[in-house]
Amino acid sequence: MRVVLCEKPSQAADVAKVIGATNRGQGCFTGPGLAVTYCIGHLMENAAPEDYGDRYKKWSLEDLPIIPSEWKMKAKPKTQSQLKTVKALLDKAKELVIATDPDREGELIAWEVIEHCGYKGPTLRMHLSALNQAAIKKAWANLRPASETINQYYSALARGRGDWLVGMNMSRLFTLLGAQAGYQGVLSIGRVQTPTLRIVVDRDRTIENFVAKPYWDLSVTLSHNKATFTAKWLPASAMDEQGRCSSEQAARQAEAAVLNTGVARVSAVATERVVEAAPLPFSLGDLQQACSAKLGLGAQQTLDIAQSLYETHKATTYPRADNGYLDESMHSEVPQIFAAMVRTDPSVATLVGRLDPQVKSRAWNSAKVTAHHGIIPTIEPANIERMSEREASVYRLIRAHFLAQFLPAHEYDKTIVQLTIADQEFKASGRLQQVVGWKAVMTDQGAKANEEAAGQEEAGQSSAQVLPDLVEGDRPKVIAAAGEKMMTTPPKHMTEGDLIKAMKGAAKLVSDPRLKQKLRDTVGIGTEATRAGIIETLLERGFIVKKGRTLRATDAAFTLIDSAPEALTNPGMTAVWEQALTMVEEGTMGLDDFVSRQSTWITQMVTKYSSTKMSFKLEPSPPCPVCQGQMRRRPGKTGPFWSCMTYPDCNGTISIEQKSKKSVSKRKPNRKAAAAS
Incomplete structure (x- = not known):
């Protein structure tokens, strides 16, 4: 019997339908000489320290570091019944086809089960980048030896063991050090969690230490051919590092000179046509950012809603997408998707009727699709009336970004006018829309594009003004001049969407060029599937708290980040790990070598930081009701x-x-x- 091992039940159902396993069984689908089963994500997990000996049940500095001589895995309690189903099928299998996600994590999910079940037979790999019929048929017809990708499993195993060494040892170490200082909680440390926390701490510290400085702004209102417009002053001296005037006297002199002269001279006019392509369909991270900004949703809330739209309502595709590109083989399904959207929500019928399903935007690029394509509506109609208000709002955002792919680019003319008034330079910016394009569908759906339109406000001047026709040498009249004292402002506290963006763009926080590039290649710290969970963990453990829509680091977070090793708080650590994990994946570094190096490093960290003194603003604790202890x-x-x-x-x-x-x-x-x- 040939057994196909998928990652999720829904994926197994899609594959089974195409390859002929049409009979539904307990935890599987069967057909002639064929069974399709699934893992429900990870069925196995790393053993805990106490599984290596009773001595580790009690946390003690003397027992650190904990470094297993032989690594243990154990079945997850909640999914043991499914593991039994998979094992029973593998015991009968003559051939196994791995059909989990085609990435490092997918290989780990499959092989940790295969190793546990003791299967030693022939194994093939099925590479699925999408779950439509065409993509499944193509992947089924092009099975490859599993040996071609097994190094991804070793790389994932290396990452998991390295994370275990850091998390278990450093969390115990700093929790015990915190206890010595009277801290009442667990001080957890992780390769992704801790640099994420530092991002919030650094932002809060920047805000706390910010010193506002004055600067002076000068705005001029002018008239030409019965039309008025505004221009902003470009000071030539007494400027701060941002090019703003730092001298009140210089600003007042410029204002007086402008009013006294009364006439400007146009020294240059430049107009360019700006063409904006439609934003891609959403990745999970981009969706989380958009929902944070537009709907005030947290990262985990957005993920939960996207999961509900995918699983419960069958309205959108798999939510944990790491980019917004779409497989070209799916383009033939566009008319079906359009029809399903209209049946889901008849209010879009007129809009959809204006679109050409044959259009191919830049989003249709199979070469850029990784484990999952962008999040889009499905070919199955749903019922928008059965969605909650938030679910419907998120669905409309996803739908709008998909519909945008079938409209022309948004185009506008951006004009920059340089003016001279009394030897002072000014600039006026304006824009004139030429083609609404995809922005029409964003307006229709009550959603804006992910990126703000080009020509945003510059130095406080609205880019939305329409300038009169001006040419070099024109002399518009000065109607008014208004000088104003301004104060610099600190950056804003982060929202969950901001933090997701910072995690994805962690390369900006690293100075080393090689590490910066590695973080770009791996799309920052964390993954689309884990970032929301990392933020939830930081909230649950009291390292960050919510205030309205924003996140604030707690006193414990400041102390932990100041006390922990720089190597564990800096996002560059993840880049270093990724370099080593890539070597494991390429076969140039062995799994045991990686783990040995991490073990040596952890031993050094424990030795170096075991005498660290920590200081906390302590919350008084009650006496134990049983033993009256602390x-x-x-x-x-x-x-x-x-x-x-x-x-x-x-x-x-x-x-x-x-x-x-x-x-x-x-x-x-x-x-x-x-x-x-």
């Missing part, structure tokens, strides 16, 4: 709680909400959760 604040599934410092010897806990009632609970906190991802 308690520590910990994160929990239902919220933070106090746990006895002597756990597991004493299991006393107090809910934060019930602190005043001194309620006692015997449940044991999840110590393993302290490890960072």
Whole structure:
């Protein structure tokens, strides 16, 4: 029997339908000599420290570093029944086809199960970049030896073991150091989590240390052929590093001279046609940024809604897309997608009727599609009335970006006019729309483009003004001049969308050219699938808090970032790891070599930082209701709680909400959760 191993149930259903496994079984689909089964993501996970010995149940500096001599994996409790199904099928298999996502993580999901089940037979690889019939048929007809991509598995295994070494050891180390300073919580550290936290800490620190400085602005209103427009002053002296006037006297003198002269002279006029292509369909990160800015949604909220649109409503495609490009083989399905959108929401019928489904935008590029194509509406109609208000809003955003692919480019003329008034230079900017193009569909859908239109406000001047016809030598009259004292402003606190963007663009935070390029190649720190979870983890563990739509670092976060090794707070660490992981994937570095190097490095880090002194603004803790000893604040599934410092010897806990009632609970906190991802 040939067994096909997919990553998710929905993926297995799509593949099974195409290759002839039409009978639904328990955890699988079957057909003549064929079975298609699935993993529900990871069915296996790394063993926890306590699985390597009872001594590790209690956290102790003397037991660090923890470095397994033989690495253990264990089945995830919630999906053990599916693992049994997969094992039963693999026990009967004469040939296995791996059909998980064609990336490092997909290889790991498949091979960790294969190794656990002890399957040793022939193994092939099916490369799926899309889940439409044409793409599945093509992939099924072009199976390749699994040996061609197995190094991706070793690379993923190396990353997982390296992350375990960092998370388990450094989290325990700094939690214990924090406890010595009286801190009541878990201080988790992770290769992705910690540099992400530093991004928020650095922004907050920049805002906290910002010193406002004055500068002076001068705006002039002019008239020409009965039309008025404004121009901004370009100071020639007394400028700060941003080119703004830092001298009130210079600004007042310029204002007086302009009013006294009363006439400007046009010294140059330049007009260019700006052509804006439609924004690509959404990747998950771009969708999270857009939903944060337009709808005020958090990263995890957006992911949950996108998952619901995909799984529950069948309205949009797989949400964890890492780019917005589309497979060219899917273009033939556009008329079906259009029809499904109209049936989903009849209000778009007129709009869709104006579009040409034969148009191919830059989004249709198979070469740029990676594990998943951009998020778009499906060929199956849904019912928008059954969606929540937020689900419908996110669906409309996704729909608008797809429909934009079938409209012309947005075009406008941008004009820059240089003027001289009393030996002072001024600039007026204007724009005149020529072709609405794809922006019409964004307006129709109540959504704006992801990127702001070119010609944004410059030095406070609206780029939306339409300038009169001007040519060099014209002499418009000065109607008014208004000088104004301004103050520099600090950057804004980050929203979740801003943080997602910063994680994707982490290359900007690194100075080393090689590391900068590596971060660009890997699209920053974290992945589309993990970034929302990282932010949620930071929130749950009390390192960041929400204030309105913005994120703020807590005192504990500042202390942790200041105390932790620079190598673990700098995004460049991820780039260094990616270089080594690429070497593992290419076969130029072995898995054992990578893990050995990480083990040596962790040992050095533990030795170097084990005597670190930390200082916190402490929240007073209540006495343990069982032994009257000191308690520590910990994160929990239902919220933070106090746990006895002597756990597991004493299991006393107090809910934060019930602190005043001194309620006692015997449940044991999840110590393993302290490890960072």
